[in-house]
Amino acid sequence: MKKILVTGSNGFVGKNTVVALKETKKYEVLTIDRQNTEDELKEAVLKADFIVHLAGVNRPQNTEEFYKGNGGLTENIVEFLKENNKNTSILITSSTHAVLDNHYGKSKKQSEEALIKYSDECDAKVYIFRLPNLFGKWCRPNYNSAVATFCHNIAHDLDVWVNDSAIELSLVYVDDVVASIMDSIEDENIIKLSNLNEEVAVTTTGASSLQINKYYYEVTTVYKKTLGNIVDNLKMFRNMRNSLLIPDLSDEFNKALYSTYLTYLEEDDFSYYLKKNEDNRGWLAELVKSEQFGQMFVSKTHPGITRGNHWHHTKTEKFIVIQGQAAIRFRKIDGDKIIEYIVDGEKPQVLDIPPGYTHSIENIGQDEVITLFWSNEMFNPEKPDTYFLEVNR
Structure with a gap:
């Protein structure tokens, strides 16, 4: 089984990468983090068939730690390999700051240069990803990710301070980063196989990553979003429990940001109550609604009670009874023929409600009926498109 070493395995990208690698059950995963000794690092480096080097320093107490924890650590890994005549492939997550004139950027550039020299001298394959801002689950707030801090603060009803809402960030989602890492490992498998067969090695990275040149790669999905847009979306997510409005999840950024936001909720804050609209028939509550997919409701209906007896011009619905027995x-x-379906919660059955048909649902059993409803549009009290008409004349 191929051995994959992940340095910085306890960090944000490291945790996500280790989980993904273990899920494949294809690799033996070696992990190194800051609590490990240099001897343990060396032992793991020499055992590895592929190195995913994610360890680094972002916020040191002094600038020298930048160079020791970024460039220096990478140089140490390379020296361990060279001293033992190994040319193990290495992937490193660098930063777009590597082109900037600051200590963090210079230390990341130092790491890149150490890998390029190693690649040239030892005929080793290296994958350098210069990443912009990252976001996703398990990212530490109030550290080096604005999105993580915004998610944490808004999830906890804390103030969010934005100096200029028009500032645009380049963002990559952690799952896309991990997909690119996995692509690179698979790419390496193909290259090794190609060399064994004495064929020309061809880089075959997947759709989530793009090769720029011999050393550098990019995560293909990069989002360009303003600080104002990010904060507005997160506030909308927080208010969803009142508005019930689902964001447009056909937008990949919205989907990734919403998934990220939920991970910053406190564990005793996962649930919330719905508003129940009660009368003599039972009760009804809205679940979620969206401009894109419409609206969902849930109702409980007492025995012998009938709901509905109305029709729509354009609005369509779906009914599914999940408890009890009902006649729909x-x-x-403009007709006299009555169509009847007997449904039972023990045999899930979805009924489509076409426009132009008045319809009703009657509880014909001894127990309360629980029904889920979907409508293709949100209810608009100014244009309800709902007209009362008894099914039974």
Whole structure:
């Protein structure tokens, strides 16, 4: 089984990478973090068939730690390999700061240069990813990710301070980063196989990463979002429990940001109550709604009670009874024929409600009926498109 070493395995990208690697059950995963000794690092480096080097320093107490924890650590790994005549492939997550004139950027550039020299001298394959701002689950707030800090503060009803809401960030989602790492490992498998067969090695990185040149790669999905847009979306997510409005999840950034936001909730804050609209028939509550997919409801109906007896011009619905027995009846508004379906919560059955048919649902059992409803549009009290008409004349 191929041995993959992940340095910085307890960090944000490291945790996500280790989990993904273990899920494949294809690799033996070696992990190194800051609590390990240099001897343990050396032992793991020499055992590894592929090194995912994620360890680094972001916020040291003095600038020298930048160079020791970034460039210096990478140089040590390379020296361990060279001293033992190994040319193990290495992937490193660098930063877009590597082109900037600051200590952090210079230390990341030092790491890149150490890998390029190693690649040239030892005929080793290296993968250098210069990453912009990152976001995703397990990212530490109030550290080096604005998105993580915004998520944490808004999830906890704390103030968010933005100096200029028009500032645009380049962002990559951690799952896309991990996918690129996995692509690179698979790419390395193909290259090794190609060399064994004495064929020309061809780089075959997957759709989540793009090769720029012999050394550098990019994560293909990069989002460009302003600080104002990010904060507004997160505030909308926080208010969802009141508005019930689901964001447009056809937007990949919204989907990734919403998934990220939920991970910053406190564990005793995962649940919330819905508003119940009660009357003599039972109760009904809205679940979620969206401009894109419409609206969902849940209702409980007492025995012998009938709901509905109305029709729509354009609005369509789906009914599914998940508890109890019910009769769902239809009649075309200009006809006399009554169509009846007997449904049972033990045999899940979805009924489509076409426009132009008045319809009703009656609890014909001894127990309360629980029904889920979906409508293709949100209820608009100014244009309800709902007209009362008895199914039974």
